[in-house]
Amino acid sequence: MIYRSGSDWLGASAKRVVLFGMSGLGKTFLANMLREAGDWFHYSVDYRIGTRYMGEFIADNFKREAMKVPFLRELLLSDSVYIASNITFDNLAPLSTYLGKPGSPSRGGLPFDEYCLRQNQHRRAEMAALLDTRHFMDRARDIYAIPHFVCDSGGSICEVVDPDDPADPVLSALERDLLMVWIKGSDAHTAELVRRFDRAPKPMYYQPQFLEKAWIAYRVEKGLDGDEVNPDDFIRWTYARALAHRQPRYQAMARRGVTVLAEEVAEVRSPADFDALIARAIDRKE
Secondary structure, three states: OOOOOHHHHOOOOOOOOEEEOOOOOOOOHHHHHHHHHOOOOEEEHHHHHHHOOOOHHHHHHHHHHOOOOHHHHHHHHHOOOOOOOOOOOOEEEEHHHHHHHOHHHHHHHHHHHHHHHHHHHHHHHHHHHHHHHHHHHHHHOOOOOOOOEEEEEOOHHOOOOOOOOOOHHHHHHHHHHHHEEEOOOOHHHHHHHHHHHHHHOOOOOOOOHHHHHHHHHHHHHHHOOOOHHHHHHHHHHHHHHHHHHHHHHEEEEEEEOOOHHHHHOOOOOOOOHHHHHHHHHHHHHO
């Protein structure tokens, strides 16, 4: 680890962390709080994916839908309107909408092959965005003179790396430059995330092997062809299994850094609280 002890962390002139774990446990809450303090640079991996690496795919998808409307079609063909997504750190809906859900087209689903194509685009984009972290660290220092840096990773980081490979290029790059911090949730947190997702199922990224097995198992269990699948029902069915699949992968990643509990994160109110939390986590590991 780049910080040898809690006191080493507390005395560092440049604190650098990458936060990872399940979505909904406080990564973006912490990153926003630190950024608002003024001396932390917030790098959002999901925002980078949606703007730099998948922005064109997202905009083209909007245009494809607009071309189905005669009024908009004429305006687009004459370059009279401009269509783009408005992704923000707190609103990634254009990215998730583009990823979509597999299943019956009449219910808003995508053919499975198209869904997998978009999943693969996201995989490549996420790996590239994670490897851009060093570039943004340099920008934060050289352009803005901001000393501290927080990388707010997406929940699917564990799906695009090999946590058990000491030479994984993405994890090696992150570990070399930042302290890796796993926000670990409890069984109660997982149950709440599942309940929340069940109320409003959202598109997400899955590891290819996991997705293939889930797609087959779901259709066998329900006795459905691909174009008969209810997209929301499939991703509800898959979500809890995806969380269970990710947990050991996060845990393996945490061997390269430190672990904090979601309950501890919920008590953080200031950058000083965050500093103290990370110092305790480092000393706890040592």
